[in-house]
Amino acid sequence: MTMDEIIGFVEGLDGVLAIRPGPDDGSPEISWGDTYFFHSPDGVVPPATQPFATIVTKNYPGDESSRLDRPDAFRVNVAAGKESFRHWTGHAPRQPVVDDDPGAADVVQAHPVYGSLGWLAVVNPGRRTDTAVRELLRTAHRLARSRHERRKESTRSSEEGEG
Template structure:
């Protein structure tokens, strides 16, 4: 999947979506909410997050916020610490492509990520995008 294909899917399937772009990264927001995205696409490493090694040509990471129940059904067997970067010391290879993983920084807040998702993997991610979008939309 390309970034453009992911953007197209989001705009064709969800209403009232705004994109905030910062430093080449995309933050998908519901309506006029400018603080809490339901999904992001990160296109490069930065001072806060370099675990996915996104500075490689053509690499990006799609991030999606879930609810606790869904996240725990996927990763509940992983022991994590509390707080930011809770999943960093578990031996997970966050550079691995096309695999849905807990987010390296925001996993404890029930975010998942996938580096360079294939069309097949994106089929699973569509369900998570809808869940995240609906969660944020209900708060408005």
């Protein structure tokens, strides 16, 4: 899978806002070239909300173990929930990971930094993980959509209670 294929797939899901930081938008330079996916039917980045998936194209400080400084390396990061995390890793998010190679390509594994929060990651997804990555992205999108709907309902209930 290429980054463009992944971006196209995720943008095809309902209500997705893909943010691609660049030099002309005021975003920090370190984020340029990466992509952040939010569930946002109104097309505005939701306040105080994390993306449900990202694509990163470089090492970040404290997150060098995936070795994204290699040519053409990138990593898909997905918040696919505890159930998916347990399915792919064999353990709960907060349990320590042993013997994983965070730089291994085309392998679904715990995110090297955010695995304890239930994030999964795949460096350079390919033939072995194509179907899994798409399913994980669908699941993360569904979970983000559900959170968005709960927040919207909670806001609506609060506003009705003020009257």
